[in-house]
Amino acid sequence: IAGITQAPTSQILAAGRRMTLRCTQDMRHNAMYWYRQDLGLGLRLIHYSNTAGTTGKGEVPDGYSVSRANTDDFPLTLASAVPSQTSVYFCASSDRTDSGANVLTFGAGSRLTVL
Amino acid sequence: GQNIDQPTEMTATEGAIVQINCTYQTSGFNGLFWYQQHAGEAPTFLSYNVLDGLEEKGRFSSFLSRSKGYSYLLLKELQMKDSASYLCAVRDSNYQLIWGAGTKLIIKP
Numbered sequence: 001i002a003g004i005t006q007a008p009t010s011q012i013l014a015a016g017r018r019m020t021l022r023c024t025q026d027m028r029h030n031a032m033y034w035y036r037q038d039l040g041l042g043l044r045l046i047h048y049s050n051t052a053g054t055t056g057k058g059e060v061p062d063g064y065s066v067s068r069a070n071t072d073d074f075p076l077t078l079a080s081a082v083p084s085q086t087s088v089y090f091c092a093s094s095d096r097t098d099s100g101a102n103v104l105t106f107g108a109g110s111r112l113t114v115l
Numbered sequence: 116g117q118n119i120d121q122p123t124e125m126t127a128t129e130g131a132i133v134q135i136n137c138t139y140q141t142s143g144f145n146g147l148f149w150y151q152q153h154a155g156e157a158p159t160f161l162s163y164n165v166l167d168g169l170e171e172k173g174r175f176s177s178f179l180s181r182s183k184g185y186s187y188l189l190l191k192e193l194q195m196k197d198s199a200s201y202l203c204a205v206r207d208s209n210y211q212l213i214w215g216a217g218t219k220l221i222i223k224p
Contacts, residue, residue, distance in 0.1 A: 042119060042214030043158075043202070058211075090157060101146070102206070106157035 002027050004107035006091050012113045013081050021076045021110045023091035031094045032074040033104070034058075034066060036087040043090065049074055081114045088112075117141045119215035121203050126221045127193055135188045135201050135218045143208025149177050149188045150202040152217065158202055162188070190220075198222045 007022045025032065030051050035043040045058030049068040063085060065077045074093075078085055091107040118140045127133040139147070146165040150158040164170055164179035164186060176189040188201055200217040207213055 040123075040216055042204075042216045043212075044214070045211065101148075101160075101163040102210075103148075103160045103163070104150075104158075104212075106159070108157050 004091055004093060004105060006089075006107035006110050008110060009108070010111040010113075012115065013078075015081055015083060015114055017081050019078045019081055019112070021078075021089055021091075021112070023074045023076070023107060024072050025074075025091075025093045025105075026072065027093060027095070027105065028071060029093035029095045029105070030071070031102075032068065033092045033094075034064070034074070034076045035090045035092065036060065037090060037109075038087050046076065046089075078112075081112075083114045086112060086114045117205075117207065117213045119203055119205060119213055121201075121215040121218045123216070124219045124221065126223060127190075129193055129195060129222055129224050131193050132189065132191050133193060133220065135190070135203075135220065137186045137188070137203035137215060139184050139186070139203070139205045139213070139215075141205045141207045141213055144181060145206040145208065145210055147177075147179055147186050148204045148206070148212070149175075149186075150204065152200045152202060154199070161201075193222050195222050195224070 004025045033048045034046040047066040049055045052071045089110045092104040121137045149161040152158040162177035169178045174191045179186045200219045202217045203215040204212045
């Protein structure tokens with residue numbers, strides 16, 4: 001089934017630890033995104049990539065890094081986790097960046113708790 | 116600053132009609148989206164408006180007025196499975212999506 005796979009589904013992490021959230025899509029979409037979703041707030045963009053080999057900063061990039069070595073994979077790394085990074089993280093992709101509907105397809109999410 | 120406003124929570128009765136409003140103030144406008152998100156799941160696309168007017172898709176319709184910075188999502192013949200959060204998002208002049216906090220819709224029998 002075509003779509004986006006995120007891993008892990010859920011993780012509890014000690015503060016200060018390094019963590020990588022994995023995201024893989026099989027739709028050959030050009031653009032990929034990482035969002036965090038917190039109660040009472042809208043989805044907030046962390047980082048994005050319009051095409052393989054390029055990345056950009058979103059609204060809340062501090063404390064996070066990404067890479068886009070190929071079309072399919074877009075991992076998100078927390079270098080040294082802090083409790084404020086406790087959130088649900090969604091990876092998404094789309095086939096166009098600036099025309100038409102540019103509908104996002106989301107992964108199932110990764111729930112991260114930093115203690 | 117950029118802002119998307121939608122009610123936090125609404126309650127409606129099975130079989131009825133509900134209208135979820137969204138107002139926005141953004142740097143430019145390149146389309147408005149509605150997504151549905153069931154609890155614990157990923158958002159899924161419902162509708163897209165870029166021109167003023169009503170877009171109808173089955174039981175769901177979405178309306179846009181760009182001059183008023185306003186949209187609504189209309190859900191008809193409500194079913195229990197429509198209980199979910201509904202997210203309004205606007206694509207700004209930089210083609211980035213600005214998201215509202217979502218409206219939690221509770222359907223009662």
